[in-house]
Amino acid sequence: MGIKKKKFVIMNSKDSCATALENIPKQSQFKINDKIIIINQEIQMGHKFALDDIKEGDLIKKYGEVIGIATKNIKRGHWIHTHNIKSHYLEAIDK
């Protein structure tokens, strides 16, 4: 009997994203915090997907801390990457 592998990790209960621990195929379904999450495209290992709907301008958290700000609306289960998140830190410094 093989060991059942964890497909993703959530670093902190406050997080708005999970990190893939292996390549997760499109259409994979997970139940996280009583919500069904459907992965909309393949998520590569080390990449993130949204645990809930995120609105443009929302802060995105990992490790329980802000890792950036959404530049577009991101749906639950969708890939979070440089196309839809930017640094909140750099934003704050430039102001």
Place this chain on the structure above:
Amino acid sequence: MSEEFLGYQRAKGKVGIRNKIAIISSVVCVNHIAEKIAYEIENCVAITHPLGCGQFGPDFSYTLRTLVGLGTNPNIYGVIVVGLGCENLTSKLIAKNVKRSKKPVEFFNMQDVRGGSKATVEKGIKIGKMMANEAKELKREPFDYSNLILGLECGGSDSISGITANPAVGLISDKIIELGGTSILPEFTEWIGTEHLLIRRAVNENIANKIHSTLNNFLESTMKLGIDFRGIQPTPGNIEGGLTTIEEKSLGTIAKAGKAPINGILDYSDSPKGKGLWLMIEPGLDVESMTGLAAAGAQAIIMTTGRGSPCGNPVVPVIKICGNPKTCEWMANNIDVDASKIITENKRVEEIAEILWQKLKRICNGEKTYAEILGFEDIAIWRCTAAPFQIFHS
């Protein structure tokens, strides 16, 4: 009783986990002499570098402080400093400073020895062999972990280091501090983006201000040179691996320092002024960083790596922990602790931290790390004077 390690008592209440003789070259010109001496002596390391001559201002101070710190490190029983004789960083100056630690120290210059390099090597071997015989008389005794200074390093990181090996190291750093010990987080360029979190963890306002001003001064002065440090992180490789912003990368990096309060911020190669967690100013290059940690008095270093790194240090055992399954398999004989089981076997970070803790205890008791077995004894000293750079580019 289980939370003790077997170390070597040194003067001034210090404790080593190794009992080596160090041959330090004061200047690049005699590196080969130092290496030839060290080769002939049991349990002996050469500490060599490309510096020691024509250095001024802060660069001179960093080289001096680092070489003195490496000789002073409690893992070293005795020191021989070899100079050439015409350099501005003299063997006498290094030896005088190392002697404050009350350990056996000798120094000489090749230009003062009749018979050239051959006679200088012979002289060094003769003194070194005597020191090594004395060192052998010393036996390990039990000490508690309040005597330990742990260096927290990472190198060749990938996007999963921050969710596997780094948080595991963070738990060990917190544990050492709970046991009354000390840990040091170097590589300040990798804190950028998390200043607000580090400042929040500072034990007082003074330390908070110092963390803020250190990072701000660095960012402003490098901006003047046309370099935007905030703009180069995360690297294209990081982004490909899944990291998106500078703060995400830095959060993964500072995970190595756990959750303990920050007691202060040290200059490069400077020793902590008390127990607990300390930050060290150092620009984020693995070997320079580990040299600075060893010079600060760390007796052990834990280095997390994702893509894999073989680096070690002549004075301090470097324990490698890696979260990347491929690297753990391909570089199995370089990686001491396999944290990829978080991914492949569903292990929790806490379980990996426990394996790392048992490994650290055995390393403190004398077991060798892969870097030690393989002979990785790397030294690089931070050079910080930007003046020549500005002249050439104005």
